[in-house]
Each structure stands twice: as C-alpha cells, then as structure tokens.
Amino acid sequence: MLSETPRTRHRRIKENGRTDPADLHAVLAAGQVAHLGVVVDGHPMVVPTVYGHDHERIFLHGSVASRSLAGRGEVCVTVTVFDGLVLARSVFEHGVNYRSAMIYGVPRAVTDPGDLLYGLRLLTEHAAPGQWDYARRPSKKELAATRLLALPLAEASVKISDGFPDDGDGPDAALGLWAGRLPAVAAWGTPEPDPRLAAGIEPPPHIAGRAGAALHPRRPPPG
Amino acid sequence: MLSETPRTRHRRIKENGRTDPADLHAVLAAGQVAHLGVVVDGHPMVVPTVYGHDHERIFLHGSVASRSLAGRGEVCVTVTVFDGLVLARSVFEHGVNYRSAMIYGVPRAVTDPGDLLYGLRLLTEHAAPGQWDYARRPSKKELAATRLLALPLAEASVKISDGFPDDGDGPDAALGLWAGRLPAVAAWGTPEPDPRLAAGIEPPPHIAGRAGAALHPRRPPPG
Numbered sequence: 435m436l437s438e439t440p441r442t443r444h445r446r447i448k449e450n451g452r453t454d455p456a457d458l459h460a461v462l463a464a465g466q467v468a469h470l471g472v473v474v475d476g477h478p479m480v481v482p483t484v485y486g487h488d489h490e491r492i493f494l495h496g497s498v499a500s501r502s503l504a505g506r507g508e509v510c511v512t513v514t515v516f517d518g519l520v521l522a523r524s525v526f527e528h529g530v531n532y533r534s535a536m537i538y539g540v541p542r543a544v545t546d547p548g549d550l551l552y553g554l555r556l557l558t559e560h561a562a563p564g565q566w567d568y569a570r571r572p573s574k575k576e577l578a579a580t581r582l583l584a585l586p587l588a589e590a591s592v593k594i595s596d597g598f599p600d601d602g603d604g605p606d607a608a609l610g611l612w613a614g615r616l617p618a619v620a621a622w623g624t625p626e627p628d629p630r631l632a633a634g635i636e637p638p639p640h641i642a643g644r645a646g647a648a649l650h651p652r653r654p655p656p657g
Numbered sequence: 658m659l660s661e662t663p664r665t666r667h668r669r670i671k672e673n674g675r676t677d678p679a680d681l682h683a684v685l686a687a688g689q690v691a692h693l694g695v696v697v698d699g700h701p702m703v704v705p706t707v708y709g710h711d712h713e714r715i716f717l718h719g720s721v722a723s724r725s726l727a728g729r730g731e732v733c734v735t736v737t738v739f740d741g742l743v744l745a746r747s748v749f750e751h752g753v754n755y756r757s758a759m760i761y762g763v764p765r766a767v768t769d770p771g772d773l774l775y776g777l778r779l780l781t782e783h784a785a786p787g788q789w790d791y792a793r794r795p796s797k798k799e800l801a802a803t804r805l806l807a808l809p810l811a812e813a814s815v816k817i818s819d820g821f822p823d824d825g826d827g828p829d830a831a832l833g834l835w836a837g838r839l840p841a842v843a844a845w846g847t848p849e850p851d852p853r854l855a856a857g858i859e860p861p862p863h864i865a866g867r868a869g870a871a872l873h874p875r876r877p878p879p880g
Contacts, residue, residue, distance in 0.1 A: 466739050466753075466841070467737055467739050467753070467755070469692040469694075469703050469705075469735055469737070470703075471692075471694040471701035471702065471703035471733075472701055473696050473699065473700070473701050476696065477696070477730075477731045477733070477761070478694035478695055478696050478701050478702075478731065478732060478733045479694065479701075479733050479759075480692050480693075480694035480701075480703055480733045480734070480735040480759065481735070481759075482692075482735060482737040482755065482757050484753055507700075508700045508701065509701060510694075510700070510701045510702050510703045511703070512692055512703040512704070512705060514690055514692070514705040516689050516690050518845075518846070519784055519785055521785060521788065521792070521848075521864065522792065523792060523793055524792055524793040524794075524795070524799070525777065525781055525788070525789065525792045525793065525794055525795055526795050526796075526799040526803070528781065528784070528785075528788070528792070530689075530690070530707055530784070532690070532705065534705050536702075536703065536704075538700070554748065558748055558751065561742055561751070561753070562742055562744060562751075562839065565744065565748075565751070566748065568834065569744070569745065569746060569747055569748045569751070569834060570746055570747040570748065570829055570832060570834070571747075571748055572747070572748055572749050573749075576747070576749040579749075580749070598851045598852060598853070599851055602851050602852075602853030602854065603853060606793055607853065607855070609793060610855070610858060611791065611792060611793070611858070612848075612850070612854065612858050612859065612860045612861055612864065613850075613851040613854055614848055614849050614850040614851045614854065614860070615848070615849040615851075616785065616845055616846070616848050616849075616864060616867065617845070617846035617847070617849065618689070618843060618844075618845065618846065618872055619843070619844050619845070619846040620841060620842070620843040620844075620872070621841075621842050621843075622741075622839055622840070622841065622842070623741070623839070623840035623841065623842040624840070625744075625835075625837055625838070625839050626837050626838040626839075626840065627835070627836075627837040628821045628822055628825050628836040628837045628838075629821060629825075630821070630825030630826060630830065631825070631835065631836055631837065632830070632833070635833060635834070635835050636835060637835045637837070638835055641744065641835065641839060644839065649841055649843070
C-alpha cells in the first residue's frame with residue numbers, strides 16, 4: 435500500500451484513487467514528461483522535465499533550471515497521461531480519462547558518480563530503451579556537469595480514470611444524443627535522421643522498431 | 658510581446674524562448690491538460706486539469722479539488738505538449754522536443770453566470786469542438802455547482818523546442834552512430850459508444866470526423 439498522508443488521501447473522486455504501488459509504477463512507466471512543482475519566493479512554479487524511475491525513486495534531470503531545484507525544500511512531481519475524452523449527454527457530465535501520479539517529498543541532489551550514472555541510465559532508458567547501450571556514455575567531465583535530483587516514491591497518490599459517461603441511466607439518456615469515449619492514441623512515429631548524419635547510417639533496431647508502438651503503454655513492455 | 662518579469666525571463670536555453678503572444682495561444686490551443694501549481698501550507702502541489710482559453714484568460718475547471726483553488730493566492734499553470742525525442746550520438750546531448758507555456762498569476766473564481774457559461778463553453782469547445790452545440794447545456798442548478806477559475810494570460814513564458822541533435826558537427830559525429838528525432842504522434846482514435854447507449858444512435862460528425870486528427874495540432878485548426 436502507498437502511504438496515506440493528509441494530502442495523498444483521495445478527497446474528491448474516491449473511486450479513482452489507487453493505493454497499489456504497482457499502479458504508481460505503471461503510471462510512471464507510461465508517462466514521458468513529469469511536471470515538477472516548487473515554491474520560489476513563496477510562489478509556485480511548475481516546470482516540465484524528463485524523468486526516470488525504479489521502484490524506490492524518481493530521478494529528474496536538473497537541467498530544468500537550477501533555481502527550481504536544490505535547496506528548495508519540498509517538491510511535488512506529477513506525471514499525467516491523457517487517455518481521452520468522456521463525452522456525456524450533458525455538458526456537466528463531461529470528463530477525461532487519464533492516469534496520474536503525484537509524488538511529494540524533499541529531493542536530494544545526486545552527487546555520487548555511481549548513483550549519477552545509475553540515474554542517467556534510468557532517464558535514458560525510460561525515454562528510449564536500448565539507447566544507453568548504443569549511444570556514447572557520459573565522460574567524467576559531462577558527468578560532473580550533469581545535475582540530477584532523486585525523490586523517494588514513499589509519499590505518492592495515484593488516480594486512474596478509465597470509464598464511460600455517468601448519465602447513461604438518468605433522464606438525459608432519453609435525449610437521444612450520442613455518448614461515449616473519444617480515445618487519445620499516442621504512438622512513436624518514424625525516426626527522422628539528423629540532416630548532418632553521414633549517408634548509410636541506419637537507425638538501430640531499438641529505434642527503428644519502435645515506430646507505431648504505444649507512447650503510453652498500459653503496462654510496461656516485457657523485459 | 659509577452660511581458661518580461663524576472664521569472665519569465667528565459668534563463669537557460671534562450672534560443673527556445675518565445676515572446677510572441679501567437680506562440681502562447683498556439684501552445685494553449687495544442688494542449689489538452691494543464692498542470693496547476695499551488696502552494697498549500699507552504700508546500701507545492703501540482704494538479705492536472707482540463708482548461709479552455711481565449712486571448713485574455715485561461716479557464717480551469719474547479720473540480721481539481723477546492724483546496725487547490727480559491728484563496729490560495731498566486732498559481733502557476735503549465736501546459737506542455739511532448740513532441741518527441743532528440744536522439745544524439747552521446748547520452749549527454751539527448752533531449753526532447755516540446756511546446757510549453759507557463760502562466761503566472763492570481764486566479765479569480767468565476768461567479769457571474771454569463772462568464773461561467775462563457776468559460777464552460779471555452780472548456781467544452783477546447784476539448785471537443787462542436788460539443789457545446791450538441792450536448793445538453795448546464796441547468797441553473799448545474800451551473801451553480803460548477804467551479805471555474807479564470808487566470809489572466811498577462812504574465813507568461815513560452816518555450817518551443819523542435820530541433821535535431823547538437824553533436825552533428827562535433828567529434829562524436831565520427832562515431833558512426835545514428836542520430837535524429839523520434840517523433841511522438843498523437844491523434845484522436847475511433848469513438849467508443851457508451852455501453853448503455855440505445856441502438857441506432859451514431860456519433861455526430863464533429864466526433865466521428867475527428868478520428869485520426871492530430872491531438873496537438875501545430876496551429877489551431879481553421880474556423
């Protein structure tokens with residue numbers, strides 16, 4: 435069970451709240467971009483950033499501007515996947531289907547070189563599985579210039595909505611209007627070579643083979 | 658020009674920063690979900706929510722839990738579209754292409770019934786153009802139960818990244834590795850009827866005709 439604290443207790447739509455860590459890991463595996471919330475001079479600031487994760491921590495790339503990061507105290511990291519629209523008979527019952535995770539905590543700057551490599555590998559492999567073993571790995575100098583934050587997954591809240599409209603058995607059902615879901619379908623496209631790429635270099639299988647694959651898989655791909 | 662304040666000044670990657678309001682409007686038109694950042698008891702909280710907008714204001718649906726909203730002072734609303742990966746020769750030069758807008762300000766609860774209807778229409782039409790004229794509009798009772806926030810677009814920051822890797826003319830180009838972009842392709846899928854829908858009710862053209870259309874168009878569709 436994910437820990438329940440006053441702010442991770444699901445207040446509004448209780449049926450959407452999940453407390454199984456597997457749901458948290460699945461949402462993190464499915465997302466591509468996290469939104470990092472920090473307090474700067476008393477005001478909120480929300481910055482999009484890439485991430486990677488294991489079962490204990492989420493790693494955020496520090497290039498989201500140093501002022502957003504170290505020494506700012508607690509943060510909130512939210513990962514959301516938009517799955518489509520819920521189109522009801524009445525405007526009032528419209529909604530969206532989504533998968534979302536909110537993680538609260540005090541991030542730690544990753545400084546240990548081994549942990550830095552570990553976190554960078556998670557970030558790289560989250561975005562493009564296979565790329566860590568394909569691309570040139572960071573030099574010592576590059577590693578020293580890399581800022582990474584690690585945030586424990588201990589305090590988190592997960593919400594998943596995947597339903598149909600609620601007004602199918604109310605008076606509005608008699609209106610004769612269509613109702614249902616309009617899904618969002620996100621996939622990886624065809625790789626586009628760098629215009630400066632030398633002739634004859636083809637995309638490796640782990641990139642070329644990804645075209646058409648789901649961008650936000652329901653469950654992590656096997657392996 | 659969008660106003661420049663200390664926090665909307667583009668600090669890190671200056672070439673990605675935009676100050677043309679048309680870019681702000683285009684990012685807002687292209688996104689589906691906003692991330693609302695608020696400060697609660699001194700701590701940041703980032704909540705995903707749907708939105709609508711005109712050229713002056715962004716409207717957020719208040720169902721994102723009342724504690725996130727009124728009386729919380731300043732907020733930051735961030736809308737991000739993930740456009741794909743930038744795959745370089747070196748891990749260090751990897752990145753993402755994205756369109757992002759950050760809006761700062763003090764939101765106002767919308768209470769005037771006319772403004773409430775106006776904002777709800779923007780939210781509905783942003784998600785599903787044509788749906789406001791098709792679905793049953795809110796009753797007085799529903800309108801009274803609807804919470805909407807309006808935030809001026811006056812203080813905003815826009816970043817758009819749409820490039821190729823930077824290491825095409827450095828020493829890593831000699832590694833013989835493939836480099837380029839892996840685009841994200843997001844489209845609307847085929848409408849899925851509510852299982853409780855009566856037989857013979859087909860999706861209206863504004864829904865049925867959307868299948869295959871881009872979820873995050875580069876420019877707002879005409880009309």
